[in-house]
Structure formats: structure tokens, C-alpha cells
Amino acid sequence: MTSMRFAPDWTDKAVVPAFQDVLDVSSRFLMLMGGAGSGKSHFAAQKVILKNLCIPHYSQAVFRKTRRTMRESTFRDLWRTICDMGLARFYRKNLTELSIENQVNGNRIISAGLDDAEKIKSMSEIAGAWVEEATELSEKDFDQINLRVRAPGPNEIITSFNPVSARHWLKRRFFDRVNPPARRVITTYRDNPYLPTDYKAELEAYAETHPEWYRIYGCGEWGVAHEGLIFTPERHWRITYTLLEPDYYDEIIYGLDFGWNAPSALVELRIRDRKEVTLVERLYQPGLTNDDLARRMRKAILDPRYRIYADSAQPDRIETLRRSGFNIYEGRKDVLDGIDHLLSQDLYVYDSPNIVEELSEYRWQTNAMDEPIDMPYKDMDHAVDATRYASYTHLVGRGIMTMGKLSGVN
Ligand SMILES: Nc1ncnc2c1ncn2[C@@H]1O[C@H](COP(=O)(O)OP(=O)(O)OP(=O)(O)O)[C@@H](O)[C@H]1O
Ligand SMILES: [Mg+2]
Structure with missing residues (x-):
């Protein structure tokens, strides 16, 4: 040298x-x-x-x-x-x-x-x-x-x-x-x-709450490549430092997963060419009432006309949010098809420690012989679910569903 x-x-x-x-x-x-x-x-x-x-x-x-x-x-x-x-x-x-x-x-x-x-x-x-x-x-x-x-x-x-x-x-x-x-x-x-x-303190707090994020951004160590993950880093998703102005993207939509003890997760999806999807977590918090949620979402959502796809298991909460003025729809819940769809997308994650944490842990369950079965673990999947409802329903499933609020969506 x-x-x-x-x-x-x-x-x-x-x-x-x-x-x-x-x-x-x-x-x-x-x-x-x-x-x-x-x-x-x-x-x-x-x-x-x-x-x-x-x-x-x-x-x-x-x-x-x-x-x-x-x-x-x-x-x-x-x-x-x-x-x-x-x-x-x-x-x-x-x-x-x-x-x-x-x-x-x-x-x-x-x-x-x-x-x-x-x-x-x-x-x-x-x-x-x-x-x-x-x-x-x-x-x-x-x-x-x-x-x-x-x-x-x-x-x-x-x-x-x-x-x-x-x-x-x-x-x-x-x-x-x-x-x-x-x-x-x-x-x-x-x-x-x-x-x-105060920035140091902020970073250090991640050691407890987001160990995977802290490993990379706090300790400066390579993000771990877990075996048995559903979404492989660098193959199915990657971290990005680029979030461009909204007009750069073809469309912006949101995914919403409801929680109470678990967090409610609102994820923004900025889509380009139907395949390149930049994810930004806009809300990730447990214990939010409908009123709290509506208030927080109003602040987080860039334009009230953008579509939101939410967990269809809670139609009453969707209805309440719709009456509060949100452009909200039931998301399709087909887990395996939805995951398959996400695996075919290029996912970029921007400034979202919770999404990184979930994607880094999201795995198939295993049977007694330790073989993976067609069912993911359900404990840490709130942002992933929100993303799946939005992307799968919007890009694949629109108009197919005849029941529920999706019929008539164009
Ligand atoms: N030599 C220096 N003198 C004064 N301030 C500095 C110096 N080096 C870094 N800083 C300040 O420290 C902060 C972090 O530095 P910087 O943005 O270069 O970090 P980084 O390693 O590039 O971080 P990231 O991984 O987030 O991009 C900045 O606010 C910067 O202005
Ligand atoms: Mg830098």
C-alpha cells in the first residue's frame, strides 16, 4: 500500500x-x-x-x-x-x-x-x-x-x-x-x-428496546444474518438512507395493524414501479385508544387522500376511523400469499428501528422435528403485518375481494 x-x-x-x-x-x-x-x-x-x-x-x-x-x-x-x-x-x-x-x-x-x-x-x-x-x-x-x-x-x-x-x-x-x-x-x-x-442517550436507549438496531448503529457491528428467517437481509430487504420527496414515488399508501397490549403499527409504503417499496414506520405504540390513534394518524399521514389498509379482523375500528375521515380499507389477510408477495418486492427500510427489529426476527414456526411449517411466529409481526396488508391488498388483491369494504375499490 x-x-x-x-x-x-x-x-x-x-x-x-x-x-x-x-x-x-x-x-x-x-x-x-x-x-x-x-x-x-x-x-x-x-x-x-x-x-x-x-x-x-x-x-x-x-x-x-x-x-x-x-x-x-x-x-x-x-x-x-x-x-x-x-x-x-x-x-x-x-x-x-x-x-x-x-x-x-x-x-x-x-x-x-x-x-x-x-x-x-x-x-x-x-x-x-x-x-x-x-x-x-x-x-x-x-x-x-x-x-x-x-x-x-x-x-x-x-x-x-x-x-x-x-x-x-x-x-x-x-x-x-x-x-x-x-x-x-x-x-x-x-x-x-x-x-x-442527548443523542448519545438516545442511541444507548436502543440497547434495551431494539438490540438489532443498537448492534448496527450503537456498536458499529455487522447486522446479524439469522438462519431460518423469512425475509433475508440484503436479499429481500435492505436499509436505505434515502427518502425522496413524495412526488418521486408513483404512490404512497399505509398499512395499519391494530394493537392494545401489542403496539399498533402504522407503516408508510412509498412505491415505485410497483416493486420498489420504501417502508417508513410512522407509528408503533401500544395502548392507543381509537381517539389516540386517530389523533396520531392525522399527524403521521402525509395526505388524507392516501389509502390506508388495515387489519380486517377489526372491522369496527376500521369503521370508526373511516368515520373520522380516513381513507381506510380492509386489508387482505391471506398470510402465506401475502408473505409470498412481499418476498417478491424490493423492500427498503428507512429510519425504522421497529421494522428492522421485526424483519430481523420474523421466522417460520417449526414442528416437533424442528422443520419449518407454513406459519410464521406471531409474536413480533405488527409492522410486518401492516406492510403486508397494504402492499398485498393494494398491489395484488385489489378488486378481487367481494366481501367487505374492498369491493368497488378501483
Ligand atoms: N471533528 C468534529 N468537530 C465537530 N463536530 C463534529 C466533528 N466530527 C463530527 N462532528 C459532529 O458529530 C455529529 C455526527 O457526525 P457525523 O454525521 O459525521 O457522523 P456519522 O458517523 O457520519 O453518522 P451516521 O452513521 O449517522 O451517518 C455531527 O453533528 C457532526 O457535526
Ligand atoms: Mg454519516
């Missing part, structure tokens, strides 16, 4: 100590893996700006899966770093292009989403890259970037991500080998002295 010093010493003070060792060396692959709030993105931005300042004729690009998400994440982090360093007057930013140019040495930093195939194709060679939330990328995406990083200068691809699943290709490629072709820094919120204490 070749390395090269380039950063002046004065920057060290502003860098989270855990990243100090990789600040002024470049390696072909720098993997910044870790829990939430550990300072990965902030550090990546600092390093990109330092290289922009210190290395002559050095062109860099920042990548994310979706271009639309970059303005408020990577681009904002880069510009904030420039401002923090008191350098804003030496830089020019272009908000349309999401590019930044150093007015002193002419070095540029451009932004590209992997969803913009034309831009990626037409991109000239670059010397350095930062790939943010890299678990959203396919290995092919990553290889495309890798091929472009060959302009003169110390070549480096900085990759920042949370370890969302032990089945992810990033683990196989960069972590499961004895001598991985990468420099790796693994951090957690405990490494970041700049993190607000």
Missing part, C-alpha cells in the same frame, strides 16, 4: 482522534465503518477538503446512490467544513452542479449520484472519491467508481457506511479477508467527543 503525507499539523485538533491515523495518508481504499454519529461523514468531508487544499491538480468526486440526497448531506458537510476552516472566501460553490472549486489552486470537487448514469459515463478520471452511505450501492456501482479513480495524484476511495448486514458485499470484499486490500477504521458514537449528549 503506498502512502503519502499531505496534511499540515494544524488540522489535527479539529479531527476526531479515532481518525487521526488516516488523515494524512492515502490508501486505495479507506473504509470508514461504524455506528451512527461516530463522525465518519464529518471526517470524510474534512479529508476531502484538506486534499483539495494541499495536493496540486487533484480532482475529487463525491458519490451517493441517489443524487437528490446529496445537497443536504455530502455537499452540506463539505461546505460546512470549508466554513469551519475559515476558507469560504477562497472557494466557489455551484448549487446546481453541487460542485465546489478552490479559487486559489483550481482544484474541483464534484458530486455524482449513481442514479445518473449519463453523468457517471461522461465523467473524466478523478484522483480521489468519497462514497457516502456505501451500503446503498451495488458492487457494480462501486466498481464503476473504482475504474474512474486513476487520475494522477494519490488515489483514494473513502467509503463511509453503517454495517447494516453481515450479508453485504462490502463485508465479503473488504472485511472477511485476512489481508484486505483496504485500510479500515471502525468507530462508534463513543469515539466522537463532539456528539451531543
Whole structure:
């Protein structure tokens, strides 16, 4: 691995100590893996700006899966770093292009989403890259970037991500080998002295309530690949960091599972091309009366015209909610067909610890010989059920049901 010093010493003070060792060396692959709030993105931005300042004729690009998400994440982090360093007057930013140019040495930093195939194709060679939330990328995406990083200068691809699943290709490629072709820094919120204490407390609370979520976002450890799961991570569902404006999606619907001792779960489904479904948990709480539920749902639902599909075992609660003005229907309850349908969808889970927790535990029951039977365990399936009612009824079952409130739905 070749390395090269380039950063002046004065920057060290502003860098989270855990990243100090990789600040002024470049390696072909720098993997910044870790829990939430550990300072990965902030550090990546600092390093990109330092290289922009210190290395002559050095062109860099920042990548994310979706271009639309970059303005408020990577681009904002880069510009904030420039401002923090008191350098804003030496830089020019272009908000349309999401590019930044150093007015002193002419070095540029451009932004590209992997969803913009034309831009990626037409991109000239670059010397350095930062790939943010890299678990959203396919290995092919990553290889495309890798091929472009060959302009003169110390070549480096900085990759920042949370370890969302032990089945992810990033683990196989960069972590499961004895001598991985990468420099790796693994951090957690405990490494970041700049993190607000209330955020730390919030994360720590997940240790009790959402162990699977805490494992990934608190401890910075790979999400476990459970055997015998119905929904396999990275195959049937994955975590996403991208939630685009509603108009990006073809439609938005909701699934609702009623609970009392168990939580009531309201899940938002943002659907594109009938197959790509982004799930967001909007409500997950036990002990809600109909009034409570209606009040909370009114706040949570983006547009009262969006359809809600609810647990048809409770027609009276559905009726009450309909009278309160919700566009609510009975969801189809065929468990196996519904699960089959969900298994054929590409599910993306956005900022939803309860959904992650359920999907990570949802299993077939077993018989006396320990063989799986056609019946899932029913103890932790509220958000999964809500999702199933909505997706299956809306995308497959509409109009088929002759009984109940669905007839006449178009
Ligand atoms: N060197 C620093 N100086 C000041 N604040 C910092 C520094 N590093 C990180 N922070 C702050 O800590 C918080 C978390 O940092 P950051 O967003 O980089 O974490 P992350 O590891 O990328 O988290 P996630 O996994 O959630 O994306 C941010 O509010 C950031 O501004
Ligand atoms: Mg980050």
C-alpha cells in the first residue's frame, strides 16, 4: 500500500482522534465503518477538503446512490467544513452542479449520484472519491467508481457506511479477508467527543428496546444474518438512507395493524414501479385508544387522500376511523400469499428501528422435528403485518375481494 503525507499539523485538533491515523495518508481504499454519529461523514468531508487544499491538480468526486440526497448531506458537510476552516472566501460553490472549486489552486470537487448514469459515463478520471452511505450501492456501482479513480495524484476511495448486514458485499470484499486490500477504521458514537449528549442517550436507549438496531448503529457491528428467517437481509430487504420527496414515488399508501397490549403499527409504503417499496414506520405504540390513534394518524399521514389498509379482523375500528375521515380499507389477510408477495418486492427500510427489529426476527414456526411449517411466529409481526396488508391488498388483491369494504375499490 503506498502512502503519502499531505496534511499540515494544524488540522489535527479539529479531527476526531479515532481518525487521526488516516488523515494524512492515502490508501486505495479507506473504509470508514461504524455506528451512527461516530463522525465518519464529518471526517470524510474534512479529508476531502484538506486534499483539495494541499495536493496540486487533484480532482475529487463525491458519490451517493441517489443524487437528490446529496445537497443536504455530502455537499452540506463539505461546505460546512470549508466554513469551519475559515476558507469560504477562497472557494466557489455551484448549487446546481453541487460542485465546489478552490479559487486559489483550481482544484474541483464534484458530486455524482449513481442514479445518473449519463453523468457517471461522461465523467473524466478523478484522483480521489468519497462514497457516502456505501451500503446503498451495488458492487457494480462501486466498481464503476473504482475504474474512474486513476487520475494522477494519490488515489483514494473513502467509503463511509453503517454495517447494516453481515450479508453485504462490502463485508465479503473488504472485511472477511485476512489481508484486505483496504485500510479500515471502525468507530462508534463513543469515539466522537463532539456528539451531543442527548443523542448519545438516545442511541444507548436502543440497547434495551431494539438490540438489532443498537448492534448496527450503537456498536458499529455487522447486522446479524439469522438462519431460518423469512425475509433475508440484503436479499429481500435492505436499509436505505434515502427518502425522496413524495412526488418521486408513483404512490404512497399505509398499512395499519391494530394493537392494545401489542403496539399498533402504522407503516408508510412509498412505491415505485410497483416493486420498489420504501417502508417508513410512522407509528408503533401500544395502548392507543381509537381517539389516540386517530389523533396520531392525522399527524403521521402525509395526505388524507392516501389509502390506508388495515387489519380486517377489526372491522369496527376500521369503521370508526373511516368515520373520522380516513381513507381506510380492509386489508387482505391471506398470510402465506401475502408473505409470498412481499418476498417478491424490493423492500427498503428507512429510519425504522421497529421494522428492522421485526424483519430481523420474523421466522417460520417449526414442528416437533424442528422443520419449518407454513406459519410464521406471531409474536413480533405488527409492522410486518401492516406492510403486508397494504402492499398485498393494494398491489395484488385489489378488486378481487367481494366481501367487505374492498369491493368497488378501483
Ligand atoms: N471533528 C468534529 N468537530 C465537530 N463536530 C463534529 C466533528 N466530527 C463530527 N462532528 C459532529 O458529530 C455529529 C455526527 O457526525 P457525523 O454525521 O459525521 O457522523 P456519522 O458517523 O457520519 O453518522 P451516521 O452513521 O449517522 O451517518 C455531527 O453533528 C457532526 O457535526
Ligand atoms: Mg454519516
